[in-house]
Structure formats: structure tokens, C-alpha cells
Amino acid sequence: MKEIRQISLMVAILLVVTAGGRGPAAASRNLTLAPPEIDIGAFFDGTQLTVSGEIPSACQAVVEVIGERVEEELMRKARRWEMWVNVGEIDIEGVPYLYYAMSSSPELLAPQSSDQPWGYPALRRAAEFKEGSRSVRTARLFDEFIKLKEDHKLYRILPGALNVFPGQQNGRSRIEGAFRFPARLPVGTCKVRLRAIRSRQVVEQQSTALQIQLVGLPAALFSLATDNALLYGFIALAIAVATGLLCGLVFSKGGKLPKGPEH
């Protein structure tokens, strides 16, 4: 009887240890998004995405929303004969179409943090610029690229905007932050990543997917425009002509209209 109790106690201890214990880099799957996916409907005007989760205590955190990496074609302006004109095409690879980042501490997203795997410095290391088949690499080119993306509200960093609430019941800290996205969101899947950082080292990392999709009328019109372009074109033409003629009929008076002045 005594041996059975000892074995049972050992099994119970083993169960508790294996159930509660995790490796230092393993993720607890509590990273949540609100809303869990973004539906772009007829009256979509951008949206707020709230990210919440838990990190080990006494840690700082960085949250990133990373769009798909696509090759983008850009035009470069330069001064020619005292005028600013497009002088060539620059292709950029290796960077996401959409990038938003938020940190609990402002220093984590400071430009000087050049060795960290997050933020603009990480994108700068990954970016490849090409002019034709020739690779080009200038710091100014990347800075101009960031300005362009921020102007279109497709890139944004928010140092210090992530809230950390320590002292949770399980000994961990809760984080929460909100991103305000513009209407110009790319359709597809974005990765949302939460990193817990202590002494500038990543101690824990979690990620989840954010689905962005067209729904309703925008989805139907986009599908028609891409899959049946000729029909779409004629529908656009018919609507325009019909509206124009209808307005003409509505505004015309009955009977003979007065003639205009002679010339």
C-alpha cells in the first residue's frame, strides 16, 4: 500500500511537471487578435486591430504585423534640365508589402538598434534594390522607400505604444496594443509575431496568422473585373451611358427647347 502511494505520488509529480513545464523558447499559444480576421466590405474605411497575449515576467515586448513579401516596381525621380522627372525603374525584393511594429520600450524600435531582427533595420538588411539587372544599394534609397511606404500608410512603427501589464496570476505579464490600419490593406495572409525580450535577447516568440479578404460587393466586383474583364468593361460602359442619358431625360423640358445664340 505504501509503495502504491509513493508510485502514485511520483506519477502525479511527473504529470504536473510535464504539463506545466515548457522550454525557454517554446510559445504559449495565447496570442489573440481582435478581430481575428479582417473583412473588407463595401463601407470599409480601415480598421483597428488589437493584439493581446502573455510574455514572461520582467520582459519587454515587440509585436509585428508582417505582410507577404512581394517584388515591387518603383519609379525614381531625379533632376534633369532643371526639372524633376521619372528617370528609371527600381525593383525592390525581400521586404513585406505591409509592415507595422509596436514595442513596449521605445529603445527597442530605435533606428540605432541595427542588429535586432525586427523593425526597419531588419528590413534594411533584407531589402534588395535592382535597377535593370544591376543591384544597387544606397542608404538613401531605403530611406526614400520607407518614406513612400509610410506616406501610403503601409509601413508604421510605434515605439513605446505596446502596453505591458505585469503581475498576472500565472506569474506572466499581459501585453496589449492596437494598430490602426488604413483602407489600403493588401488582401492575403499576414503574420503577427510577438517577441518577449530580456537583456536584448529574445526569450520567447509567438506568432499567428491574420487573414485579410474582400467580402460582399467588393469581392464580387473584383472577381468580375479580373475573371471577366470584357464583360466588366461593357457593364461599366452601359452604366455610364444609361446614367448620362437618364440624367439628360430627367433634366430635359417637355416640348421645344430654345435655340442657343447664333455665331
Add this chain to the structure above:
Amino acid sequence: MFFDVYLPIARHSANVILLFGIGGFVGFISGLFGVGGGFLMTPLLIMIGIPPIVAAASDSNQIIAAAASGAFAHYRMGHVDVKMGLFLAFGGLTGGTLGVRIIQWLRSLGEASFLIKITYVVILAIVGTYMFVESLQSLLKQPAAKAAVGAADGRHFYKRLAKLIPGRLHFEKSGVTVSPLLPFAIGFLVGTLAAIMGIGGGFIMVPLMFYVLRIPMHLVVGTNLFQELILCANVTVRQAVNNHAVDIVLAVLLLLGSSIGAQFGARVSRKLDADQLRLLLAAVVLLVMVKMFLGLILPPHLILDMKGG
């Protein structure tokens, strides 16, 4: 917000009332002067964040409504020469095709953007200045002096030029007898320039119809709208098929405003003297030219831009 609508092809949202207002304003200009308004509408749409290629394509779509509305209003007033409009449109369709080829050749040289913008500024300056000076001179002349001048006005030179082109066809509505090659050639020239500059070409067509073809001004307005209707229908379908750039939601909101605006513009155009109309149009053209020129010489906000901008 309820008044914001998502534009699925432009991938952008915009205020419904703002779009309606932009359409109404440009439609008014269209009905007043008989131009499509593309040289105003496209820059306005780009200013509110619509991608340029979608702005240009959707602009062509909404021009159809304003042109149909305005042409219909002018037709009911007896101010559309359908025969002349068909010759002009045929030339425009042919010229537009050539214009696209020229653009492709310029792009291969790497000088397309610079040459297109310079062409735009130069053409706007020439057309705007000539119209402004000529219509101002005409306005300032005494009525008796105007009557005495009669056929000896600035168009007399073009009348002699037109006589050099072989062939004769009488256009009853306009009351002119010219070679059919002449309206075809004018349509061809404007269509080529319009394809290069990415516009409807109304502000070039209107002065050419008045000065070279000697069509009375109030027939110019309606006839130009009629031929623009045909050209923009062609551009709309081609843009939808080749570039998937026509945003129906954007176009419908713009054309609702522009159809109504064009009706008011057509009515106001009847109350204005032809010289006043030309003077106003010249002023608008020159303002747009100045804006474009400043855009060329002032340092841009961004050195990089998305392709298609």
C-alpha cells in the same frame, strides 16, 4: 463611417459626398466648355489618394456619362453635328492606336516620362495662350468692328489652309464645306496626343474645331462631347480588359455627380457669349499648365513612387 465607400479596384476608401462633388464640378466644366474634363478629374482623384492608373481609367468611364448627358442636352438644342463627330471620332480612334505605339517606343528609350510631361506643358501653354489672347481681343472689339471684321478674323488663315486639302464634303449642321480628311486628321492628331498625354483631348479639340474647321462655338461644344463619348467608350473597355484598372464604384459615384453637373453646365453655356466661353476655358487650361509646370520644377515630396504614378 457610412459616408465612406470602399473602391475595390483602387483598393482605397473615399468619401461619397467628396466624390459626388468632384464629379459635379468637373461635369459642370464639361457641359460648359464641351470638354471631357479629364485634365481636371485625374489630378483631383490622384490628390485624394486614388492610384493614377485607376484614376485615369475610371475617369474615362465617368467622362462617358458626362459626355452622354451633355451631348444629349446639346443634341436636343440642335447643337450636335453627328456627321462631323463621326469623322473626328474615327480619326481619334486611329490616332489613339498610334499614340500607344509611340509611348512604347519612348519607354524603350527611357525618356517617356520627361517627354510626356514636357509635351503636356507645351501643348497646354500654346493652346491656352492662343485662346486667351484671341478671345480677349475679340471681346474687347466694338460690336460694329466685330461685324466689319466678319470673315477677316483669325480663322481666315485656317480657311485658306483648309482649302488646300483635297476633297469636299458639306456638313449641313455646322454649315461648313471641307475635305473629310480634315476632321479625320484633326481627330487623328488629337487622338495621338491624347494617348501620349493620357487625357481625352477636349481642350485641344475644341480650339481646333473652332479655328480650323470653323464650326460655330455652340456646335463645337456638343459635337466634341459626342466624339469624346465614342473615344472614351473605347478607352474604358480597353483599360478594363488590358489593365483591370476601371473601378465601377468610383466611376458610378463620379458620373452621378458629373451627369448632373453637365446639365447645368450646358444651360450656363447658352447664356454666355462664345468669346466669354473661350476666354474662361483658356483661363482654366492656363491654370492647369501652371500647376503642371510647378510640379515639374519644384522638388517633389517623394523621390520614389509606385510604378504607374
